[in-house]
Amino acid sequence: MNVPIIDPLQGDFPEVIEEFLQHGNMKCIAFNRRGTLLAAGCVDGSCVIWDFETRGVAKELRDKDCVAPITSVCWSKFGHHILASATDKSLTLWSVLSGEKIARVTLQQTTLLARLHPGSCTPSVCLACPLSSAPILVDLNTGSSTVLPVTMSDVGTGTTHPRNKFSDGSPPFTPTAATFNKCGDLIYVGNSKGEILIVDSKNIRVQAIIPIPGGSVIKNIVFSRNGQYLLTNSNDRVIRVYENLLSQKGAANELEEMSNASPVNEFQGIEKLKAVGSKCLILFREFQDAVTKMQWKAPCFSGDGEWVVGASANKGEHKLYIWDRVGHLVKILEGPKEALTDLAWHPVRPLVVSVSVAGLVYIWAKDYTENWSAFAPDFKELEENEEYIEREDEFDLVPDTEKVKESEINEDDEVDIMTVEKDSTFSDSEASQEELCFLPAIPSPDVPEQQDKYPASLSKLEESTHSGSPFSVEAGQNGQAHPASSPLEVVANSAAEDAAVNTGVKRKRKPSAKGLELEAEKGRKPPLSKLIKSMGKPSKAKVKLENAQDANDSVLDDAVTDEYI
């Protein structure tokens, strides 16, 4: 169906790349519930947790056992745990605050998508969708797993016989599809016959079946954040949005009752399941690109469920399509020429985060036009020229109608300075005290380049300055050694760039080359003089990388910042 594009100015969706994050080679991402932290799984088996407010690395989860590339990351409901699945067939549960590995389970197959049970604060049960077989429920404490039924004909055996072949046939990007509902009491499984099975997560019984029109393999199945909508991405290149008719809490019981109630009770077997299914999900909209008929990858909802974003699965393309829930295509975002591997919409803000095959995370945000009336409240911004009709006495020397200046405010009115309004965006904020929204920010200590200015610095750093090469700016914040590839003559500027790169954030949209030129022009004297000293000992500078505590050359970075902002 050909869809018109509505006026993009009206929407609350991202438009341009605001920034990108770089730290290692990231493959998959997940926001925590409130969108304050972003977890990214890397190719080296570690998980990086970004503080999304400061766009800096808040924590790294590393373990010597976990070295295989991560295929998916998932937060627990209140943000205390992260589940990561890797290509060595393992699932690892991490504690976010301590950074320690809590549990590790090895399965029969590599999991492509792992999801923690969303209902509990300390989840031990998770759903794992392997590459080409049925999804399984894994108990992380015991390591036992239960295979979920994928079709009614072979309940329990877990074998599937795909009718349609996967179009691109490349295994790493062909997930099987299953997801928990909002409370975790039901699991929605999408099978290769194009059916959605609703399985009770406690007794593993199929309670309902919903056949999808077209009957092609379901690649993704995703709920919106409030649980009201469900979308499926099928091999027939159509994204379908369903409305969830079950309530958010107690859905399993509701299903149970529905199965037993008449008129449904009159059916038997599959017919009964389909009848129940028709009361659970209703097809709402279908999205496809009629022109290019492309396959979709990683579709998801916006935080409020108003928008659907999907990425094109064509080779080497980094294109995001955004539809409104009614079905209009509102925007096509085109990114750099690197294939997209993962996509997530921020739970609250109109931001989209996409991961490219190069391991970078791109942040898409609204293109902001300055609201000038915020700066000068007595001015009104006009969209177009308006004819102004002045008052009769406006230009009189003594106007008859003096402006009424008495305040209409009764100063005796009660003012309440203490009550806080509840945040309506999150429905169950009653337990928000337990929620982990932020990791404590521990400032990484300064490297004292100008030691005369900072007499109160830590003694350990003073030792390293005495040995003559304080320039450990090449080291990353977490002590990762990066080779000082740039020649030392311009190390002041490129080290600033390197430091910025290595610490994971490039904040400036303008090309760094220009920055280097400007820096060189300005000729910041103190750091350059230090440079010339350390030029004689490049090897020592490299050795210092392991011992260095921090990449902070705040003087330089802020000098650079001064130029642009």
Place this chain on the structure above:
Amino acid sequence: MSSAGDDLPAISPAYSLRTTLSGHKHAISSVKFSPDGSLLASASADKTLRLYSLSDPEIPFRAELTGHSEGISDLSFSSDGRLLCSASDDRTIRIWDLETSTLLKTLTGHTNLAFCCVFNPQSNMIASGAFDETVRVWDVKSGKCLRVLPAHSDPVTAVDFNRDGSLIVSSSYDGLCRIWDSSTGHCMKTLIDDESPPVSYVKFSPNGKFVLAATLDSTLRLWNFSTGKFLKTYTGHVNSKFCIPATFSVTNGKYIISGSEDNCVYLWELQTRKIVQKLEGHTGTVITVSCHPTENMIASGALGNDKTVKIWVQKDEESKED
């Protein structure tokens, strides 16, 4: 030493002086209680910060933090009480570790005297205002300047975060208070009245809905910043030269507390706007006041020859008249 309100509705029981802490060699610029109420910190023009421990009734001196090369104008505790940040005339903001009493980080970037600083509630960012007319937002972990807000056209006198850290309010001698979105740096609102006397201080109310602004015409105003209108006015004190902070006292009834250039600490009742007590005892302009988070305790610091920090508490018995 202390006096209850004369012909005014008195606060009961009245505040009276408990201790005087001396030790600074020059004028005090700021005093703050830590969020857990266990520490008191004071900043001074003598380039040092002094920490006092409140767990001991003697309120002994605990540590001195040195490192700034010029006088200090403001200080702020992080929410967990482990870090302290200070703004100084040497154009830097410094972050101190309170367990070891050492300097952790120096944030450089302001091009003129740094005047005010504050941690956000999550304590991963610091906002600072300076005489260079900008507000800067810093990342605590790396020390990098995240944003430079083109806030005002005159020195920025105060910055504050609201309860969830999503908004920053800034005030300036140019007579404006501006509200900013802290995650994007965009200006949300400007509060302006007809006459625009220099705004010397601004602070969010505990619930983040109102803004208390002090102006150099000896007036305090409580604004509802969503409507852009002020709801309450507090007068009676003297404030035309210095940037004197005001604060909310909510531990035992709701009051507004401010220092004054007539050497007294003023207490107004929030709703009725009447002065309920004047605390006398300082011999210089009371340049700073702070309220303990849980107990009925007020700390004040003074300029000039005084150079002391005074602690005032409410006596449990009926109000005393000396």
